[in-house]
Amino acid sequence: MRAFVLFMCLSVGCLAQRPQPCASPPLLTGSLSVSTQSEKLMAYANYYYDALRRRIRLTEFGSYNNKTFHLDVLLLYREGVMYKMNYKNQTCCKKPLSADFHPLEIPWNASLLGQVVIGSSSGPGQGVLVNTWEGELQMKEGPAKYMSTVTEFGCIPVSTLFHTIRSGWMVTSFFNNVIGLVDPQQLIPPHFCQGAQLEERLDEDPVTFFSLF
Amino acid sequence: MRAFVLFMCLSVGCLAQRPQPCASPPLLTGSLSVSTQSEKLMAYANYYYDALRRRIRLTEFGSYNNKTFHLDVLLLYREGVMYKMNYKNQTCCKKPLSADFHPLEIPWNASLLGQVVIGSSSGPGQGVLVNTWEGELQMKEGPAKYMSTVTEFGCIPVSTLFHTIRSGWMVTSFFNNVIGLVDPQQLIPPHFCQGAQLEERLDEDPVTFFSLF
Incomplete structure (x- = not known):
């Protein structure tokens, strides 16, 4: 029995030494940038992420096919609706949202590519320890490879590379992340959205960065 | 006089608040990866960097035009020679090195693009504060844009994006950097290089990642 306990302790100890796939904190606020290999899409966004609700x-703002765009969206996955808001004109579009909510996490079947320090471990505040994971997802248009980097402490997203044969690489870089919601009200539809009628979806679902995770 | 001193102190104080272009530590050991937008070049290298000498x-190893390569070089800028070594066969090529040594630093005329936290500032060990600088260099083939990210504390290189109209983006990411030389002997030509004759340069200078900084 003692040997068994010792074996279990050692196993758990060994497992604990190797980085494990992890889930990011359920509440996050921060910024991200997205760019594609083709330079077709370049975008910068502030995000609020609430995995609990x-x-x-x-x-976000950015450029797509050399045209600039600005997008302000609230995605409520539980209700299955998406609000596209324009604060300047105080207008609001309410659309059905059929996509599943994908939490910010490393899939359990991802493979550890490696653990590195970004910056340096030689002095305080000079670096951060991160783990990079890779794997493959089955998408409608075929298999897609991903490479996700998160911090060892806190499982904070750092970057995600997503590769499909059709579109090449798409890189999402996260930064200025804080744990918690800086302004929870940003996740509540604004007053001018109250009267908005649910539009029938005629066009395709918008591409959300998070639908890729 | 007192007003002048106060003015000087305030000026210096204000300047100190804004990140300033900086030079990386003179001795660094670490790793880097290089990839080009065209996916033509993908390489991974261990580096030793000695700005004092x-x-x-x-x-390094990697692939260029879908062919893998392995390269082991020692660049001695003071002597103006480059050794291309093959430890397996114990062979050594000694070539003239005419390029200037470019220290790892942010040029004084670079513009601050922004300061962000990679990861999070919400918990210890979860993030690192970095500054991103951009500028333009005049190259033989025309102007080239660069975007360099270094840590706020220690000026440790994080990544450099280099863009030319002809080749598109080239990204160099630094990681596992430590201040100092882990093995100083790696910067001394090995014994089997002692008899090497200086070859006349017939081909072009090899592309060194650091010639881009």
Whole structure:
């Protein structure tokens, strides 16, 4: 019995030494940038992420096919609706959201590519220890490879590379992340959205960065 | 006089608040990866960097035009020679090195693009504060844009994006950097290089990642 306990302790100890796939904190606020290999899409966004109530708010601007765009969306996955807001004109579009909520996490079947320090471990505040994971996802258009980097402490997202044969690489870099919701109200539809009628979906679902995770 | 001193102190104080272009530590050991937008070049290297004696050692492997390569070079800028070594066969090529030594630093005329936290500042060990600088260099083939990210504390290189109209983006990511030389001997030509004759340069200078900084 003693030997068994010792074996279990050692196993757990060994497992603990190797980085494990992890889930990011359920409440996060921060910024991200997205760019594609083709330079077709370049975007910068502020995000609010609430995995507890399955809500995401993205305020983004960028360029797609050399045209600039601005997008302010609130994705409420539990209700299955998406609000596209324009604060300047105080207008609001309410659309059905059929996509599943994908939490920010490393899939359990991801493979550890490696653990490195970004910056340096030689002095305080000079670096951060991160783990990079890779794997493959089955998408409608075929298999897609991903490479996700998160911090060892806290499982904070750092970057995600997503590769499909059709589109090449797409890189999402996260930064200025804080644990918690800096302004929870950003995840509640604004007053001018109250009267918005649910539009029938005629066009395709918008591409959300998070649908890729 | 007192007003002048106060003014000077305030000026220096204000300047100190804004990140300033900086030079990385003169002795660094670490790893880096290089990839180009075209996916033509993908390489991984261990590096030794000695700005005091102007020496660089690169042990790299990767692929160029879908062909794998392995390169082990020692660049001695003071002597103006480069050793291309093959430890397996114990062979050594000695070539003239005409390129200037470019220290790892942010050029004084670079513009601050922004300061962000990679990871999170919400918990200890979860993130690192970095500054991103951009600028333009005049190259033989025309102007080239660069974007360099270094840590706020220690000026440790994090990544460099280099863009030319002809080749598109080239990204160099640094990691596992430590201040100092882990093995100073790596910067001394090995014994089997002692008899090497200086070859006349017939081909072009090899592309060194550091010639881009």
